[in-house]
Amino acid sequence: MSIIEQPISPYREVKDQTETSSGERATMATWIDERTGLVSANRAFLSWPVPKYVERNLLYSLGGLTLVSLIYQFFSGICLLFYYDPSAEAAYNSVDYITYQAPLGWLVRSIHHYNASAIVILVFLHLLRTFFFSAYKAPREVTWLSGVVLFLITLGFGFTGYLLPWDQKGYWATRVGTEMAGQVPLLGSALAQLMRGGATLGQLTLNRFFVTHVALLPGALVLLLALHLYQHRYHGVAPTISKRGQIRARHSVPYFPNWVIMDVLLGLGLLALLIYLSWHERAPLAFPANPADTDYSPKPEWYFLFLFHLLHYVPGRLEPFLIVVVPLLVIGSMFLLPFLDTGEERRPWRKPVTTAVALFYVAVIIIFTFLGS
Numbered sequence: 001m002s003i004i005e006q007p008i009s010p011y012r013e014v015k016d017q018t019e020t021s022s023g024e025r026a027t028m029a030t031w032i033d034e035r036t037g038l039v040s041a042n043r044a045f046l047s048w049p050v051p052k053y054v055e056r057n058l059l060y061s062l063g064g065l066t067l068v069s070l071i072y073q074f075f076s077g078i079c080l081l082f083y084y085d086p087s088a089e090a091a092y093n094s095v096d097y098i099t100y101q102a103p104l105g106w107l108v109r110s111i112h113h114y115n116a117s118a119i120v121i122l123v124f125l126h127l128l129r130t131f132f133f134s135a136y137k138a139p140r141e142v143t144w145l146s147g148v149v150l151f152l153i154t155l156g157f158g159f160t161g162y163l164l165p166w167d168q169k170g171y172w173a174t175r176v177g178t179e180m181a182g183q184v185p186l187l188g189s190a191l192a193q194l195m196r197g198g199a200t201l202g203q204l205t206l207n208r209f210f211v212t213h214v215a216l217l218p219g220a221l222v223l224l225l226a227l228h229l230y231q232h233r234y235h236g237v238a239p240t241i242s243k244r245g246q247i248r249a250r251h252s253v254p255y256f257p258n259w260v261i262m263d264v265l266l267g268l269g270l271l272a273l274l275i276y277l278s279w280h281e282r283a284p285l286a287f288p289a290n291p292a293d294t295d296y297s298p299k300p301e302w303y304f305l306f307l308f309h310l311l312h313y314v315p316g317r318l319e320p321f322l323i324v325v326v327p328l329l330v331i332g333s334m335f336l337l338p339f340l341d342t343g344e345e346r347r348p349w350r351k352p353v354t355t356a357v358a359l360f361y362v363a364v365i366i367i368f369t370f371l372g373s
């Protein structure tokens, strides 16, 4: 055999020997693998050893379920694009057509509608799981930080999607949202102008929200998600906080099927729930946007309600302060967390300050969401 014919990887060497000795014809998989390396890469991907404690554990399936939920959202979003018309004159009618006339339009739109809330809940629960299991600690800082950005992107999807039907609900909530942005000290008016594309909400606003919703945010999400999942693979699953888990961690199981199966089953359960909700009550559509109707009482999506409601408790002149301070405090401390809590301790009850601050945030968000609703 000449130098040029030497196999380039040990994996290929083993295969080549087997094939020549048995004289069997190469299978389709071998043929593809020799040319692309994809079959062996896939095999390595699926057989990745993970600690036994992730098996059949709901808490460790929250990230996977969020991923499945995102896939449903992309799929339903792309289907909506076949009928949706992003112009201020036609947007409402196109959404009305999707909801009441297009074949299965009611189902696709309602799945997109309910699943948007499901994603926000799942991302939040996944965030809490990784927080309380101290999975943000070194060397997983980048996994956590990419997660924080993914969280913001998810909220960005919710905010921009709400305006797209161009109905009263979306119009007035977005008007309040952009007015709140306008109150940010120093940057406010530039920020509001950037969001609206003018002094008031109009065609340019819809264009901007549409492009952000269907192009900018999906692109950013895919990139960040690739980084997030690669980091997760690179570092492996974070150590458990329980003794029992540590004992079980001595044993590993393959990623497929042991871990994946739970994500698949939960994903199918979620799809069944979304179909049931859609069938029970299709996604709502309020009256068409009417900028002249100043009596309309605006209400944002439920996941922004806590901030909206908090504003009721502060005097008008303190509003700009609250609008900046609350998000900055919450998001800022999420970004700083891995660099502040650098100790070895992973058990939340042994880190009372970190845990108390997080519980305080969660309590404020939950209480003000309920009060607001």
Ligand code: HEM
Pocket (backbone or CB within 6 Å): 059, 060, 061, 062, 063, 064, 066, 067, 070, 123, 126, 127, 130, 135, 136, 140, 143, 144, 145, 146, 147, 148, 150, 151, 154, 225, 228, 232, 236, 237, 238
């Ligand atoms: C679009 C949203 C997100 C998706 C699709 C996603 C997906 C995943 C998946 C599939 C895993 C591995 C399985 C698991 O541990 O559940 C994971 C791990 C992780 N995620 Fe996320 N994630 C998202 C958002 C977040 C957020 C918001 C944070 C926190 C701010 C975060 C922090 C982490 C951390 C620290 C790990 C490592 C956990 C460990 O090693 O035990 N992720 N993510």
Ligand code: HEM
Pocket (backbone or CB within 6 Å): 070, 073, 074, 076, 077, 078, 080, 081, 084, 095, 109, 112, 113, 115, 116, 119, 154, 157, 158, 161, 162, 163, 164, 165, 213, 214, 215, 218, 283, 284
């Ligand atoms: C995390 C991902 C996403 C979230 C949270 C989300 C959220 C939303 C929300 C809340 C609405 C308003 C739905 C309603 O009328 O009640 C909406 C509408 C819409 N979304 Fe998304 N979306 C996401 C991804 C996508 C993607 C990837 C696309 C397409 C590439 C898309 C396309 C659309 C379209 C065309 C509409 C207008 C139709 C309608 O309102 O029913 N979305 N989205």
